[in-house]
Amino acid sequence: MITQTSYHxxxxxxxxxxxxxxxxxxxxxxxxxxxIVDSQGNLVAQTANRKETDQDPxxxxxxxxxxxxxxxxxxxxxxxxxxxxTLEPCPMCTGAIIxxxxxxxxxxxxxxxxGTIRTVLNLPDSYCSxxxxxxxxxxxxxxCRQQLQKWFTKRRQQVQ
Numbered sequence: 001m002i003t004q005t006s007y008h009x010x011x012x013x014x015x016x017x018x019x020x021x022x023x024x025x026x027x028x029x030x031x032x033x034x035x036i037v038d039s040q041g042n043l044v045a046q047t048a049n050r051k052e053t054d055q056d057p058x059x060x061x062x063x064x065x066x067x068x069x070x071x072x073x074x075x076x077x078x079x080x081x082x083x084x085x086t087l088e089p090c091p092m093c094t095g096a097i098i099x100x101x102x103x104x105x106x107x108x109x110x111x112x113x114x115g116t117i118r119t120v121l122n123l124p125d126s127y128c129s130x131x132x133x134x135x136x137x138x139x140x141x142x143x144c145r146q147q148l149q150k151w152f153t154k155r156r157q158q159v160q
Contacts, residue, residue: 002136007139009041010084010106010136010139011139011140013035013037013082013084013106014084014086014106014108014139014140015140016033016035016043016046016084017033017034017035017046017061017084017085017086017108017140018033018086018108018140018143018144018147019033020033020034020035020046020047020048020061021033021048021049021061021086021144021147022147023048024048024049024050024061025147025151027048027052027053028052028053029048029049029050029051029052029053030049030051030148030151031048031049031086031147031148031151032048032049032060032061032085032086032087032148033046033047033048033049033061033085033086034046034047034048034061034062034064034065034083034084034085034086035047035065035083035084036065036066036068036069036078036081036082036083036084036102037081037082037084038073038080038081039080039081039103044068044069044072044073044081045064045065045066045068045069045072046065046068047061047064047065047068048061049061050064058092060089060090060092060093061085061086062083062085062089062093062096062097063092063093063096065083065085066078066083066096066097066100066102069081069100070100076099076100077100077101078100078101078102078103079101079102079103080103081102081103081104082102082103082104082105082106083097083102083104083105083106084106084107084139085105085106085107085108086107086108086109086140086144086147086148087107087108087109087111087115087144087148088107088109088110088111088115088116088117088118088119088137089105089107089111089115089116089117090111090114090115090116091114091116091121091123094116094117094123094124095123097124097133098123098124098129098130098131098133099131101131102133103134104133104134104135104136105117105133105134105135105136106135106136106137106139107135107136107137107139108137108138108139108140108141108143108144108145109137109138109141109142109144109145109148110137117133117135117137118135118137
């Protein structure tokens with residue numbers, strides 16, 4: 001259950017992730033931002049998509065944030081952390097989220113093409129998952145969706 005206090009906390013951190021997504025957009029990346037916060041509310045990791053920048057197909061915002069958080073905390077087990085990300089994670093990122101045992105995932109908008117939390121597939125609740133993931137979606141949903149739709153529309157126009 002989301003209380004008024006937790007809703008404001010989730011919006012605060014999602015706003016930080018949204019700012020990172022705007023920075024990614026300026027760098028020519030798909031505009032997705034992510035932050036990881038520990039159980040005391042301390043920022044542990046913040047990043048955005050870096051796939052084009054790093055020429056690394058695994059450099060999605062979630063993966064990079066998980067790597068930073070694990071290094072910062074000296075543990076791969078992030079059970080006491082919350083990941084805020086502007087877009088529903090893809091299969092690769094969902095796998096990393098499950099493997100890192102994140103305590104909570106909060107995401108902005110659904111991904112109707114490759115979202116594997118609730119939209120296309122539900123990997124966290126499937127038999128292949130060895131971790132039950134708490135999920136909250138729809139925080140900053142309109143802003144995240146509009147930003148991505150606008151970015152992909154512009155991208156398609158540039159390709160034509």
